[in-house]
Amino acid sequence: MTSPLHGLLAADPVLATAGASMFADALRDQAVVVTETDWQPPLDGTAAHLTAVLGDARRADANAVALQRMTAAGADFVDVRPASEALGLERGTFLHAGPPIEWDRASGPLRGALIGAMLFEGMADTPEAAEAALSRGDVELEPCHHRDAVGPMAGVISPSMWVYELRDEVHDHTSWCSLNEGLGKVLRYGAYGPEVIDRLHWMNSVLGPLLQQAIRAAGPIDVKSIIAQMLQMGDEGHNRNRAGSLMLLRELLPSLIVAEASSADIAEAVRFSGANEHFFLNLGMPACKLSTLAAEGIAGSTVVTTMARNGTDFGIRTAGTGAQWFTGPANTPEGLFLGSYGPDDANPDIGDSAITETAGIGGFAMAAAPAIVRFVGGDVPLALRATRTMYEITVGEHTAYQVPILEFRGTPTGIDVSAVVRTGILPQINTGMAGRVAGTGQVGAGLVTPPAECFTQAIAALAAAAGTP
Amino acid sequence: MTDHLEVRSGAYYDSVSLMQVSRQVAGAPGVAAAQVAMATELNLDVIAGMGFSVPAGVQPNDLVVAIRAEDENGVASGLTALETALAALRSAGSQAGGFGEAPAPRTLGRAVAVGAANLALVSVPGQYATVEAYDAIDRGVSVMLFSDNVPVEDEVRLKDAAAARDILVMGPDCGTAVVAGVALGFANVVERGPVGIVAASGTGAQQAMALLDAAGLGVSHCLGVGGRDLSATVGGRSTRQALAALAADESTEAIIVVSKPPAAQVLADLEAYAGELGKPVHWATLGTGRPDLTAAVEAFLEARGQAVPTWPSWPAHDSRDPLDPLDAATGASGRYLRGLFCGGTLADEAMLVAGAQLGGIRSNIPLAPELALDADLRADDHVVIDFGDDGLTRGRAHPMIDPTLRLERVAAEGSDPTCGVLLLDLVLGHGAHPDPGPELADAIRGAREAARSGGRELPVVVSLTGTRGDPQDLAATAAALSAAGASVHLSNAEATRTALSLLSDLPADLLSDTDPLGGPR
Numbered sequence: 008m009t010s011p012l013h014g015l016l017a018a019d020p021v022l023a024t025a026g027a028s029m030f031a032d033a034l035r036d037q038a039v040v041v042t043e044t045d046w047q048p049p050l051d052g053t054a055a056h057l058t059a060v061l062g063d064a065r066r067a068d069a070n071a072v073a074l075q076r077m078t079a080a081g082a083d084f085v086d087v088r089p090a091s092e093a094l095g096l097e098r099g100t101f102l103h104a105g106p107p108i109e110w111d112r113a114s115g116p117l118r119g120a121l122i123g124a125m126l127f128e129g130m131a132d133t134p135e136a137a138e139a140a141l142s143r144g145d146v147e148l149e150p151c152h153h154r155d156a157v158g159p160m161a162g163v164i165s166p167s168m169w170v171y172e173l174r175d176e177v178h179d180h181t182s183w184c185s186l187n188e189g190l191g192k193v194l195r196y197g198a199y200g201p202e203v204i205d206r207l208h209w210m211n212s213v214l215g216p217l218l219q220q221a222i223r224a225a226g227p228i229d230v231k232s233i234i235a236q237m238l239q240m241g242d243e244g245h246n247r248n249r250a251g252s253l254m255l256l257r258e259l260l261p262s263l264i265v266a267e268a269s270s271a272d273i274a275e276a277v278r279f280s281g282a283n284e285h286f287f288l289n290l291g292m293p294a295c296k297l298s299t300l301a302a303e304g305i306a307g308s309t310v311v312t313t314m315a316r317n318g319t320d321f322g323i324r325t326a327g328t329g330a331q332w333f334t335g336p337a338n339t340p341e342g343l344f345l346g347s348y349g350p351d352d353a354n355p356d357i358g359d360s361a362i363t364e365t366a367g368i369g370g371f372a373m374a375a376a377p378a379i380v381r382f383v384g385g386d387v388p389l390a391l392r393a394t395r396t397m398y399e400i401t402v403g404e405h406t407a408y409q410v411p412i413l414e415f416r417g418t419p420t421g422i423d424v425s426a427v428v429r430t431g432i433l434p435q436i437n438t439g440m441a442g443r444v445a446g447t448g449q450v451g452a453g454l455v456t457p458p459a460e461c462f463t464q465a466i467a468a469l470a471a472a473a474g475t476p
Numbered sequence: 477m478t479d480h481l482e483v484r485s486g487a488y489y490d491s492v493s494l495m496q497v498s499r500q501v502a503g504a505p506g507v508a509a510a511q512v513a514m515a516t517e518l519n520l521d522v523i524a525g526m527g528f529s530v531p532a533g534v535q536p537n538d539l540v541v542a543i544r545a546e547d548e549n550g551v552a553s554g555l556t557a558l559e560t561a562l563a564a565l566r567s568a569g570s571q572a573g574g575f576g577e578a579p580a581p582r583t584l585g586r587a588v589a590v591g592a593a594n595l596a597l598v599s600v601p602g603q604y605a606t607v608e609a610y611d612a613i614d615r616g617v618s619v620m621l622f623s624d625n626v627p628v629e630d631e632v633r634l635k636d637a638a639a640a641r642d643i644l645v646m647g648p649d650c651g652t653a654v655v656a657g658v659a660l661g662f663a664n665v666v667e668r669g670p671v672g673i674v675a676a677s678g679t680g681a682q683q684a685m686a687l688l689d690a691a692g693l694g695v696s697h698c699l700g701v702g703g704r705d706l707s708a709t710v711g712g713r714s715t716r717q718a719l720a721a722l723a724a725d726e727s728t729e730a731i732i733v734v735s736k737p738p739a740a741q742v743l744a745d746l747e748a749y750a751g752e753l754g755k756p757v758h759w760a761t762l763g764t765g766r767p768d769l770t771a772a773v774e775a776f777l778e779a780r781g782q783a784v785p786t787w788p789s790w791p792a793h794d795s796r797d798p799l800d801p802l803d804a805a806t807g808a809s810g811r812y813l814r815g816l817f818c819g820g821t822l823a824d825e826a827m828l829v830a831g832a833q834l835g836g837i838r839s840n841i842p843l844a845p846e847l848a849l850d851a852d853l854r855a856d857d858h859v860v861i862d863f864g865d866d867g868l869t870r871g872r873a874h875p876m877i878d879p880t881l882r883l884e885r886v887a888a889e890g891s892d893p894t895c896g897v898l899l900l901d902l903v904l905g906h907g908a909h910p911d912p913g914p915e916l917a918d919a920i921r922g923a924r925e926a927a928r929s930g931g932r933e934l935p936v937v938v939s940l941t942g943t944r945g946d947p948q949d950l951a952a953t954a955a956a957l958s959a960a961g962a963s964v965h966l967s968n969a970e971a972t973r974t975a976l977s978l979l980s981d982l983p984a985d986l987l988s989d990t991d992p993l994g995g996p997r
Binding site: 010011012013015016017018019020021022023024025026027028029030031033034036037039040041042043044045046047048049051054057058061062064066067392395396398399426429430432 | 488490491492493535537578579580581582583584586587588590591592593594595596597598599600601603604606607608610611612614616617618622623630633634637642643644655656658659660661696697717720721722724725727873877906907
């Protein structure tokens with residue numbers, strides 16, 4: 008017969024405490040090993056919802072399944088195709104980053120990117136005409152996430168744009184992301200000047216087809232493995248992608264060189280990709296999307312499957328609540344500014360790139376990328392603290408993505424809404440900053456967190472789904 | 477005098493820590509009075525009672541700082557003391573920087589995982605306690621749930637979730653446990669020995685342990701189950717598990733179940749269950765017509781063939797011995813028993829013992845609903861108050877740690893001409909006030925002097941629960957109390973009977989042998 012209570016009465020008690028430290032002190036006085044919780048009350052108004060969610064007998068197993076699926080998901084780069092083909096994106100529909108939004112509430116950078124897409128698609132001849140058409144509602148706006156795609160910053164994808172296609176063979180999922188345009192005045196930051204539109208046309212006519220040839224010849228490329236390696240080379244996969252970009256180029260280069268194209272076009276494509284530190288970001292994002300897609304639709308799970316922003320609202324979705332968005336006003340990042348830009352120039356948080364944090368890299372892997380702190384205005388201890396703090400709000404650790412300086416500990420993975428609400432610790436997101444005014448482009452980069460109300464709304468919905476108020 | 481009042485949002489501290497902070501601020505030069513507390517209803521009442529006007533819209537998780545000082549300089553020194561005290565509270569974990577230690581765990585589940593704990597202790601405010609308990613249960617460890625103010629539906633769900641994983645929920649409102657020699661919460665230092673205790677009563681368990689210790693008998697484990705476990709709603713869920721665990725435990729020879737008055741059917745079912753365990757189970761379950769705790773422990777000793785000792789007591793050392801009840805010179809005295817308790821079960825027992833002689837006793841934890849006291853806790857009648865009850869601890873430390881409210885009432889009874897005898901408890905052990913004797917002795921002395929200046933003699937009796945091993949020094953505490961003029965008894969039942977004997981002025985119309993649960997007098 009096994010002893011009752013898992014042998015509690017036969018073993019030496021080892022304690023964990025939450026509450027008055029006096030009791031922990033009294034235990035230490037008796038030479039008992041005690042781990043004390045640095046306990047704080049949960050976010051306002053969530054106590055009853057938390058009780059219902061924590062009491063949901065499905066939760067622990069559901070979250071374990073979510074973590075298992077997120078870490079098991081594969082991410083193979085298999086193709087590059089126009090969005091009209093890959094996503095079935097019909098003329099007259101544009102995808103955008105973040106939760107659903109309409110033109111009237113759209114921020115400057117999103118408006119700028121939409122205007123740029125109108126010009127690029129030839130649906131308007133001037134920015135003014137584009138704006139008029141958009142404000143009339145001539146174009147259907149839809150979140151990238153609703154088609155299993157992701158877009159950085161404004162995240163605008165129009166039917167003619169080419170997209171990367173990634174596959175998770177384990178769970179039979181596909182995800183897509185636009186091609187990265189480089190830095191500075193680019194569509195994703197809301198710029199739409201002639202140089203932006205010209206570059207987009209070049210990407211469509213030269214870069215996309217070349218990459219398609221290259222990947223069809225060289226592929227599939229295991230993007231998940233590149234992410235695992237880049238974390239060990241000083242990248243975190245969101246604001247820093249240097250190692251990842253070069254590793255990707257290394258994989259593509261042999262088949263690019265022998266592609267059917269002029270050597271001048273090949274040279275320009277290689278130069279463009281190699282010069283762009285964020286070349287890899289647009290493959291890391293759909294890889295992360297495949298990881299979170301695998302966790303969708305697990306009843307009882309409190310794991311976050313989406314964090315995304317449209318420049319006005321921040322939205323999250325959870326494994327246990329399906330397609331429902333929980334939104335709040337997006338915060339404005341804090342960090343460093345380019346040139347003479349300052350805080351007043353920055354737009355509130357924008358982009359689907361927080362998918363990296365949702366999947367356990369980016370801000371969550373900041374300890375792997377101490378160099379990042381120069382870019383976001385912090386110090387090295389901040390990078391270590393950021394990652395270590397995220398373990399407090401995640402279900403577990405990634406099996407493939409590791410942080411050398413933390414003894415190769417897996418990155419914190421699977422944001423648990425209930426842990427966020429209990430601790431008040433909000434997910435740490437590394438991000439770029441777009442100019443507030445349409446057409447400006449990038450003004451800086453920094454750190455941001457979601458608004459707490461996304462999580463207080465989600466816990467209320469999870470409580471309702473748990474069956475008890 | 478200059479008053480300073482401020483509200484700080486987003487700064488949570490537990491009530492015990494804030495009590496210490498309040499004392500440090502109150503002790504700063506030029507400060508006359510200070511209260512630093514979370515803005516719970518009770519604490520706001522206290523602050524309003526000090527004459528401060530608290531702004532509307534303050535939330536329970538806001539920190540309120542109230543300082544009354546001689547002048548602006550006093551306020552400044554109080555605020556400096558406040559910042560110093562708050563800074564000292566911040567845990568080492570949150571101060572760690574650089575490449576040092578990881579931040580301290582922020583949820584109990586993570587603390588269990590990080591420390592590989594096999595037992596969790598929860599003492600967060602009641603409205604948050606269920607969540608923490610679930611977190612520990614999910615990690616597969618038993619929980620001592622010290623917190624009170626936990627809804628009974630939550631208790632039932634927690635206990636069912638735990639039983640499904642073969643772990644134990646001790647509580648909620650479980651003040652006392654001893655697991656494999658380790659004292660949790662409020663617990664006395666006892667030798668390890670053959671007696672296993674299951675306790676639906678913290679101070680009841682402490683009383684039993686103190687008596688066993690005085691009889692030279694040690695304890696294997698004392699498993700608290702929470703004061704409501706033997707209610708009809710909870711149905712003895714944890715008691716059943718605890719009995720089974722002790723029955724399987726090699727170091728336990730015999731078991732005592734200690735409880736506040738249980739539901740009759742629950743008790744009957746448990747007695748039947750215990751009969752099949754193969755180990756002797758004795759019942760120290762309070763109720764009308766049932767033995768008091770002392771009598772139950774005596775019966776247990778007799779059943780084991782052990783001698784029943786004379787329970788220790790310490791007579792009052794005072795020129796006017798309270799055992800000589802009424803000072804003939806003054807003649808006048810109050811007619812009513814006033815019992816001011818920190819221990820709920822000790823208060824229950826006192827009401828049962830005294831009620832058998834006095835009839836119904838008014839209380840905030842009444843034995844019958846019609847005996848309930850109003851919110852002001854006052855009545856010209858026999859009154860027993862449990863200062864450890866949920867209603868008086870919301871957002872405040874337990875009176876065994878923070879005696880302020882009870883000491884105020886002791887003083888009030890000193891000048892209340894209707895108070896005929898004062899019955900107090902004092903519980904020692906881990907978790908309790910580090911040296912509660914001197915403060916209580918001062919209060920007793922003050923009340924007796926106030927009574928005397930009011931032309932009456934006020935006898936005081938103290939029920940002192942403690943063991944020889946307790947950190948507070950049982951003998952010294954008893955000596956301090958008896959020097960202040962109190963008659964001190966280790967047995968709570970004995971203390972109550974002594975108090976009754978001192979109420980000898982009792983007019984015939986107040987004497988009754990009716991049901992202590994109420995009824996006509």
